[in-house]
Amino acid sequence: MKRRSWIRKNLFADWKSGSVTVFFLLVALVYVPRLLDWALFGAVFAPNVDACQAARGTGACWGVIVEKWRLIIFGRYPFDEQWRPALATVLLLGLLFASCIRRFWSAWLAPAWVIVWALFFWLMRGGAGLTPTPSDLWGGLPLTIMLSTIAIALAFPLSIFVALGRRSRLPAIRTICTVYIELIRGVPLISILFMASFLFPLFMPVGKSPDVLLRVIAGLTLFWAAYLAEIVRGGLQAIPKGHLEAADSLGLTYWQAQRKVVLPQALAIVVPAMVNNFIAIFKDTSLVTIVSLYELTGSLGLALNSDANWRPFKIEGYLFIAAVYFTFCFAMSRYSLWIEKQVAHDR
Amino acid sequence: MRRRSASRSWSWRSQAFRGLVWQVVAVLLVGLAAWYLGHNTLENMRARGIKSGFDFLFGPAGFDIGESLVKYDALDPVWKAFLVGLLNTLRVAIVGIVLATLLGVALGIGRFSKNALLRGLCYAYTETFRNIPILLQLLFWYLVFTEILPPVNEPVTLGTTFFLSKGGFSFPWWIDGVWSVPTPGAFSMDGGATATPEFMAVLLGLVFYTAAFIGEVVRAGIAAVPKGQVEAASSLGLPRGLQVRKVILPQAMRVIIPPLTNQYLNLTKNSSLAVAIGYPDVVSIATTTLNNTGRAVECISIIMLVYLTTSLSTAALMNWYNKRMAIRER
Secondary structure, eight states, rough: OHHHHHHHHHHHHHHHHHHHHHHHHHHHHHHHHHHHIIIIITOOOOOOHHHHHHHTTTTTTTTHHHHHHHHHHTTTGGGGTTTHHHHHHHHHHHHHHTTSSGGSSSSTHHHHHHHHHHHHHHHOBBBTTTTTOOGGGGHHHHHHHHHHHHHHHHHHHHHHEEEEEHTOOOOHHHHHHHHHHHHHHTTTHHHHIIIIIIIIIHHHOOOOOOOHHHHHHHHHHHHHHHHHHHHHHHHHHOOOOOHHHHHHHOOOOHHHHHHIIIIIHHHHHHHHHHHHHHHHHHHHHHGGGGTTTHHHHHHHHHHHHTTTTGGGGGHHHHHHHHHHHHHHHHHHHHHHHHHHHHHHHOO | OOOOSOOOOOOOOOOOHHHHHHHHHHHHHHHHHHHHHHHHHHHHHHHHHHSSSSSGGGSSSOOSSSSOSSOTTTSBBHHHHHHHHHHHHHHHHHHHHHHHHHHHHHHHTTTOOOOOHHHOOOOHHHHHHHHHHHHHHHHHHHIIIIIIIIOOOOEEEEETEEEEETTEEEEEEEEEETOOOOOOSSSSEESEEEOHHHHHHHHHHHHEEEEEEHHHHHHHHHTTSSSHHHHHHHHHHOOOOHHIIIIIHHEEEEEEEHHHHHHHHHHHHGGGGGGGGTTOOOHHHHHHHHHOOOOHHHHHHHHHHHHHHHHHHHHHHHHHHHHHSSOOOO
């Protein structure tokens, strides 16, 4: 009985709602079988070029993923050494996952970060018993995850200082921080990445130019710090003035008051907004392809553009990496919702 | 905390004095950094023999541009190429903003539909398009136009007057005072107007991506209208359509407008990704010029200036609007 009433209420409440339902069901009847035919029943799952060519237009060629997945996921990293980026990425993801769960929030987290990062770079670069692999061979998903994580880890502390600076009583400091934030937020990320790839070499002393990977990390950090600073500032504005006055009357200095009273509350409020921004950072890391660092989006091009046999099946490749991106971002957005509920509980 | 003393105390214990010192230090640091970077840049330019200055803007461009709203050829000066790029950016951004708003508002309102199927579809759309990078979406649409669609002489027909093919999207248009309808020819469309595959890919990518965000903005705005308002409207006997138009939307607008403007700016900034598929927007023109002339500092400054002008003028407009719309409390 219950189910019947749900259907009535949500699908056939009145003639309008009913006709919408009927229309959608008709559309689904026509197109869903076609879609299933293309994606599943008519699709080729074996890495067989001829079968894929034969099925063109009627069935998807998932064989291209089976054939090329290692190139797509790891980019140009030497084939026999790919266990290293795989392990490094798993370690990093495990650390991120642990950092998101309350039970692991302890004094051990900070040294754990240092150790995992050290391990990550040792595994990626080699040396000390592993074959050295220069950073221009890094690519694919490990590079995407590494770039977004480093950008977050570096931009976050910087953003706190910039946000405090923008609310400072000292006009010069306030102006510097405001100009920095507004300048960065007014230009597209791609222009900052072009700056990193064309101008940073000019900024350095003659003959000394850091690796393109480092330049891009610097660019990403500077860019995202401005966005995170605005989020932190929103949190700072939500703290009642009385808290600062209370800290003052206890004789706390400015920095003590910020560290012990204001920031813990402000940062707790903005966690959901932060996580949403982390999703944006993860997605927009794909832009480094344009300055020729081959992360996930770029490595798909590397894997398929040069291979005339498999090139026609790039659409399937795009769908595959879209699914990878979606998985990560969707997981983060669910986490953000969960945190929001937690914060609401604490109030 | 601030004690106004007649004589400024020059001691570290005075807050005013400490503040002054910190500011001087900060300004000096920023100044030093700027000088250091500028000095290095000049040194590097001297070492590599790179010229500087904006004189290159008046030399011939030397490259063709795929599509242009004004007459342009390779012999025209560089500044004109930039103008073409700027107009292309504005064209895709403005069309994109209009379409993304229409789709986004529909999505946002759809989330409150009585019909569960419609609600679910709007939700699924939002989650899907929000969680896939826009660059990937642009590349995907471009691939659809260049590989999947049929050749121009056998296009996909929508209705009887719209055509989709590898040649782009053709639609009826007002040409020289006559309504001109496209017809498929052997090598191209005759009559009507045709949007190129590059333009279409950028447009579709921007619209589908941004609409998901606009849908969320609209949904939050509607959710912010107190329930009592809707109940009051119902008790006055207003039909649902009128309730939305006269009671809910006007109040939701206050919450919607600022984040909506932000999305418009995001769409405009994201149009810079056109460089990845070769739609000649201002960024593509700048990078082409950069490769031809080697004037990196100038070309990147021009890109930044274009977007900064747009962003800052929009922000100024928004502040003025917010001041006007603010609810005046007693």
